[in-house]
Amino acid sequence: NAGVTQTPKFQVLKTGQSMTLQCAQDMNHNSMYWYRQDPGMGLRLIYYSASEGTTDKGEVPNGYNVSRLNKREFSLRLESAAPSQTSVYFCASSPYSSNQPQHFGDGTRLSIL
Amino acid sequence: DAKTTQPTSMDCAEGRAANLPCNHSTISGNEYVYWYRQIHSQGPQYIIHGLKNNETNEMASLIITEDRKSSTLILPHATLRDTAVYYCIVRVRSSGDKLTFGTGTRLAVRP
Numbered sequence: 001n002a003g004v005t006q007t008p009k010f011q012v013l014k015t016g017q018s019m020t021l022q023c024a025q026d027m028n029h030n031s032m033y034w035y036r037q038d039p040g041m042g043l044r045l046i047y048y049s050a051s052e053g054t055t056d057k058g059e060v061p062n063g064y065n066v067s068r069l070n071k072r073e074f075s076l077r078l079e080s081a082a083p084s085q086t087s088v089y090f091c092a093s094s095p096y097s098s099n100q101p102q103h104f105g106d107g108t109r110l111s112i113l
Numbered sequence: 114d115a116k117t118t119q120p121t122s123m124d125c126a127e128g129r130a131a132n133l134p135c136n137h138s139t140i141s142g143n144e145y146v147y148w149y150r151q152i153h154s155q156g157p158q159y160i161i162h163g164l165k166n167n168e169t170n171e172m173a174s175l176i177i178t179e180d181r182k183s184s185t186l187i188l189p190h191a192t193l194r195d196t197a198v199y200y201c202i203v204r205v206r207s208s209g210d211k212l213t214f215g216t217g218t219r220l221a222v223r224p
Contacts, residue, residue, distance in 0.1 A: 004156070033212075035214075040216075041216065042200065042214030042215050042216050042217060043157065043212075043214040044214070045212070045213075088154065090156050090157070092156075092157075101147065101149075101159035101162060102157075102159065102212060103159065104156030104157045104158070105156050106155055106156050107154070107155070107156055
């Protein structure tokens with residue numbers, strides 16, 4: 001019973017490098033989300049995909065791009081990493097029903113030097 | 114978005130009930146109250162949600178006041194494993210079903 005799986009769990013990048021964070025869910029959920037969490041703060045929404053084939057910006061989308069590859073997978077790309085993007089990134093999914101809870105992965109810890 | 118206000122930190126003794134309050138005085142009539150927790154930087158874990166009525170599941174109980182301006186999450190018999198940051202969230206009713214996390218309440222369960 002995997003739920004939401006994120007890869008990698010840890011990554012160190014140099015400024016200017018690019019990277020794609022992967023997320024997959026096996027719960028047949030329609031909606032998927034990417035959040036970031038900085039130390040001592042709550043989660044902030046980066047991008048979301050309400051259903052396969054759609055993506056929308058969240059609260060802090062600058063510097064990121066996303067791809068909803070299929071119903072299961074939702075990737076987050078940093079084209080040119082900056083130190084300000086050092087954070088823990090969480091992926092989540094939920095059924096396509098507005099009162100259903102989101103299920104989260106265990107996060108990717110990303111450091112940019 | 115209806116904003117929420119929670120105490121920064123609380124503690125309780127192991128085996129006792131933990132009562133975590135949340136104020137959401139600007140909540141709209143069709144917005145749900147959700148509770149999540151985050152244990153030691155793991156991914157947030159869904160606990161419970163409700164609209165008007167009190168709710169109970171295997172993890173906790175949710176008590177919502179009649180005017181819906183506040184709620185209380187109750188962990189009936191807290192254990193050390195319940196030490197976590199607890200987030201009270203009012204669901205944004207728009208496409209994408211976004212969750213807006215505040216800074217939550219850090220609950221410490223004492224042995």
